[in-house]
Amino acid sequence: MSGLTGKVALVTGASRGIGRAAAERLAARGAVVAVHYGSNAAAADEVVRGIRDAGGRAFALGAQLGTPGDIDALWSAFDAGVGEHSSRTCVDILVNNAGVTLRGHLEETTEELFDQQVAVNMRAPFFLVQHGLKRMPDGGRIINISSGVTRIAYPEIISYAMTKGAIDTFTLTLAKQLGARGITVNAVAPGIIDTDINASWLRGNPEAEQMAAGLSALGRVGRVTDVADVIAFLASDDARWVTGQVIDATGGSHL
Template sequence: MSRLAGKTALVTGGSRGIGRGIALRLAGEGALVAVHYGNNEAAAKETVAEIEAAGGQAFAVGAELGVPGDAAALWAAFDAGLAAHSGGSGLDILVNNAGVGLYGVVGEVAEADFDRVFAINAKAPYFIIQQGLERLRDGGRVINISSGVTRIAYPITSAYSMTKGAINTLTLTLAQQLGPRGITVNAVAPGLVNTDLTAELREPKAQAEAAALSVFNRVGEPADIGDAVAFLASDDARWVTAQVLDATGGSHL
């Protein structure tokens, strides 16, 4: 497959979990993928090595998100990494995937934790996009990773759910702004996905209960989300913008 040959992509949080699945899929389509990590450089290098072993192209980009100056640091690392890898510049596909969870009903969430989840999940993508617009080529793609919890009520993820609601609104408004440049802006909303970050789902009873939420009676895999992102990143999705693609496997219908 080479639908993305000649394209450069940046996947934030691309070293693990869903982000890793996205990075692998975009690279498999021929894109040069910048695999961003916050603090686990080893995981990012493993993802890059796997991409290269399969004949793809990738490089790692390190920058902690949720701290002052995070977007500027990310783009400085991206620019340097891309120049060192290929001597090029610019970007075609930006995937805002990096995020953290936060569990607690309204009465249980501490203010500091609330601020942190918003800083990483909502503020960081906003300013990454803002500072990336001069790098993003006309006809490019912005793909934000949202969540099924914007459609499904989970009181225990109230603050986290709010951050993903913000991502959906950003997707809508940015699509209108960037339309004249031929840039599409969409979001993908996963449900429960088997990753190293959801280890609790490995237990058979928990896996069965989680699977039962979907009409397909299984839990999602990172490749399921990577495939959805690859579609939105391709020219096949040129007439699709401002959409939130539900990738929950029909959970809670």
Template sequence: MSGPLEGKNALVTGASRGIGRAIAERLAADGATVAVGYATRVDAAEEVVRAITADGGRAFALPSRLGFHGDADALWAAYDRLIPEHSARPGVDILVNNAAIGSSPELDVLAEDEFDALFAVNVRAPLLIVQRARKRLHDGGRVINVSSGTARLAMPGIMAYGATKGALDTLTLNLAQLLGPRGITVNSLAPGIVDTDTNAGWLREDPGAQAWAGSLAALGRVGRPDDISGIAAFLASDDARWVTGRVIDATGGALLGV
């Protein structure tokens, strides 16, 4: 039996590890041909491709370093060059803007270049990627912007990061209105604390960190990458055809009682 995304092409930025990898693997398991976006770790991206193909899926590594002028054009040029080798279908059906700088310094030490880099990768790149994608996106397509629970929760220690995700949610709202006439849905997916290698330094090494982080969620544990990828798979599917312009909270109910 073919999967619900059989015959579709998907592009996931920042897919060489963590949440991005889990989303890429899930979309491939559901039948899509997946472009595994990576910035510098081609070895990590190729490992994701090997894992997908070993399970019978279709995927290829896609260079997609973000944060510089011309990054969206470079990404799509690489995609246009590589997709014919892996799919008979041109264009793209599912675009997941996952790549991001995942934290920010505290206000007292935040430098201008750090602030600019955050917005270049987390906000400007997704917007321009969608802008350039419009002629490639099939009608009825899907855009999923990976946001964060920090866009709605006060966390002063990483406020600049949270601000980028708030901006991304605003882009989601407007892009949904703009692309809606073509049947293209645009949604934000907002994880909370997820056990990935990005968080390994504090979440796995501090004995009390897991318990503390889990206590923030109504569901009583830290998130896993597959918790997020399952929601992404729903948003990418036809079952989500009537959901657009929304921020889907994927924090496990973080701080509901606050």
């Protein structure tokens, strides 16, 4: 895989889980990585320290997505920090990873729960891209995190699935619009991944782990590095001829 030396990446929700793995992988490839967090500054600082200890370059920036002024706050923090770590003040790679998963069947989903997921999972990526494009040079990369639930029905997270379906449409349409600038836009759709979000029901529960592993054609639960490697590929020049795609990273779940 070609390197990312000299590139600047922003990964939202990078203090843990898939976002953290993606930030670490992009930094290992040579990119300067802006590690965004919503509320856990200590966790983001830990990610940054780990990247720097490994010889990479990174800095943390905080902004609570889904709240008034969130997009301006995030990009202002990016603009303030990037010049200290890179000679280039643009963003070459934008990974829209931050999201919330709030459980509830149709009859259990309140307007508040629905609106929160829309604000973080749909509205934030839309306006992050809108504001970020003036900072992105031609040939940039936009990578959105979707979900396997856009093709696998889970009624207990119906509103979450709707937001990720919107991300797939956003990805397709944006790829068409930005193709003239050589900017590729793709999405990655993970399945069940061993992350903190799934820890309460998955970790330390052999029956749950066996069930989750059994959904995959590959017979195991996904790891964050499984998804981070796909993100790194899409961020690289090796993926220069791939755009408008949703890359399934579910390990062949529900085939």
